[in-house]
Amino acid sequence: MTANLPVKVTKFRGRPSPSTTAHHVGSPPTSFKNPWPSFVQPTRLELLGTSFHRPPFIPVPSRDKLVSIQKPDWGIDRDELKATWIGHATFLVETPRIGSAGRGIRILFDPVFSERTSPVSFIGPKRYTPTPCTIDELPDVDIIAISHDHYDHMDSDTLLKIWTKRKEGVHILVGLGSASRIRGFGISAASVTELDWWERVRIEVPGLDPVTLTCTPTQHFSGRGIMDHGSTLWCSWVLEAGNQGDDATHEDDTKKLFFAGDTGYRHVPKDADESDMAHCPAFKEIGEAFGPFDLCMLPIGLYSPRHLLSSLHCTPEDALCLHKDLKSKKSVGMHYGTVRGGLSQYFEDVTDPPRRFREVCENERMRWGEELLLIGVGQTIHV
Secondary structure (H helix, E strand, C coil): CCCCCCCEEEEEECCCCCCCCCCEECCCCCEECCCCCCCCCCCHHHHHHHHHCCCCCCCCCCHHHCCCECCCCCCCCCCCCEEEEEECCEEEEECCCCCCCCCCCEEEECCCCCCECCCCCCCCCECCCCCCCCHHHCCCCCEEECCCCCCCCCCHHHHHHHHHHHHHHCEEEEECCCHHHHHHCCCCHHHEEEECCCEEEEEECCCCCCEEEEEECCCCCCCCCCCCCCCCCCCEEEEEECCCCCCHHHHHCCEEEEECCCCCCECCCCCCCHHHCCECCHHHHHHHHHCCECEEEEECCCCCCHHHHCCCCCCHHHHHHHHHHCCECCEEEECCCCCCCCCHHHCCCCCHHHHHHHHHHHHCCCCECCCEECCCECCEEEC
């Protein structure tokens, strides 16, 4: 029984060491930025203009035309690396069980169980796909890893409920600047660790095989209000589980997983040829440092209108580029099928992302279900 046993988090420099702090604004940093030409921030005037000249609302189709939902079994009969999709960008990952251990270490990425992804409960983007379980039905979680502070990725009610249940049995990992937000939700400072890009932590739980998590770059932004844009660091996460020695024999036994969080890949102005646009170099760097990956979770939705959101959100075609840059063996789509964006609800049919993801796989002559795939809400994938 491992419930509520203390989680030990040890921080150390990762690989490769960052050669620059170009994403920092100030020293020490007071805010953060995307340091690549692949990112162009849409102006407030552009956003306002699009809001006033938007097409009619695109309704959500009937339930039978949406992503399937099932009660999760968490893959309890499997000893492999397991990832269960809970909707949008929420995944529960369990590392392989080693030896006589009853289970692996469990990492919950970007948990959101609230009905609305909003600062208030009565207005804002609302789920059209429910969660497949309640918070109380989750297995014991050891680590929560959060990609950034947007409401559809950092949910205060969800975090507080899990922490209240687990206390010292769960630890929260965030990018620089976000620890104060977590403390503001009523969670103990001792339960939170901040990381910069390329920093790593070793996670130890009594009786379980340790794992390593690395905070890695992504192309996005942060902020929970109109005055805090870029005040906290956005990130992706690399998980390494199993034998993590430096020699080749041990390296072969390590399972590696990448969680992208929210990201764009390139800025695409109106009427531009996408192939001519600069792409974010971070994913090739991550692939070179840690790849090949056994499993990657990649965003495929909420990308329209393209000229405004391309720097921030991937299309299915962008996700394929990430898959290649990261040297992924298997990539599953996420960030679709659950909740709509404020702008994308007027420009993007919610059935388009999964359709296009399968089309791009087939057009590239890749193996659907093997190299690229989608799963239902509540379904578990094993690698």
